[in-house]
Amino acid sequence: MTEQAIRKILGEHGRLSVDSTAVERSADLYELGLTSHASVNVMLALEDAFDVEFPDELLRKSTFASVDAIHAALTELGV
């Protein structure tokens, strides 16, 4: 469920060059077109979807580097 929501948000806000539903969990999203600005939108959409807030210490590049990494960050936030 969480992974599906992550993929949906990546599709809506990630500006990826590929279908977000077909991306490998460990694939490098930056290599697939995720820009730093798009990562802000992804973060805000994740916050809306899961009712969480990413603290400053999670605002590092690796947090949004893959579906797995986003999932891990959300788990850290209690999702």
Place this chain on the structure above:
Amino acid sequence: MTLDDRRPTWTPRIGCDLVTVQDVADSIEIFGDRYLTRTFTPHELETCTGAHRSQRLAARFAAKEAVLKVLRPGDTAVPWRSIEIRRAEWGGCTVELSGNAAALARDQQVTDIQVSISHEPRYALATVTAVVAGT
């Protein structure tokens, strides 16, 4: 004295970034104040108003990303607001760092950070230079 003895004890760094203005306008439309206050400082929001607000903010976002390329943070967390693009009296911009961004600059002896921004209706860009002492 050899040529090597006269080599400067600093090296230059440069970073640049390009932002699509419509992306910033879309983010403001979708996420509103949450996008603005998580990404930009109060000073940046105060100095970016009027008809070209999205262009000006896009240029500042590009400048922040260009500063990051100069700071080379690796996987250190650097909140966007810890890099502030300030309006200078002479009409250009300066960079002010705080938090982890300032710590990265201090630890790597990155000094004399200079920024130049430009924007038009579709795109905004920024170039940042700095010097690293002692290398």
